[in-house]
Amino acid sequence: xxxxxxVKHEIYNKLVGFTDQDLIxxxxxIDFMRYKKNLGAKKMVKLEGILKGHDVDFTxxxxxxxxxxxxxxxxxxxx
Numbered sequence: 001x002x003x004x005x006x007v008k009h010e011i012y013n014k015l016v017g018f019t020d021q022d023l024i025x026x027x028x029x030i031d032f033m034r035y036k037k038n039l040g041a042k043k044m045v046k047l048e049g050i051l052k053g054h055d056v057d058f059t060x061x062x063x064x065x066x067x068x069x070x071x072x073x074x075x076x077x078x079x
Contacts, residue, residue: 024076
């Protein structure tokens, strides 16, 4: 077994006994660490020239986001 596999196994063993909320917080922390690690690798794309002169309504996008994440909220509520 390589070192990374051993460390992952050790982390997995340490998760025993945490509450559901603790595990959710740990997942959020891992996501944050991945985001922080990849922050320098991503390039910023500026849309100000492309969208200049257009009205942008984010209402539909907000509705789509709510519908997309609803199943996660339902699973957490039923957990």
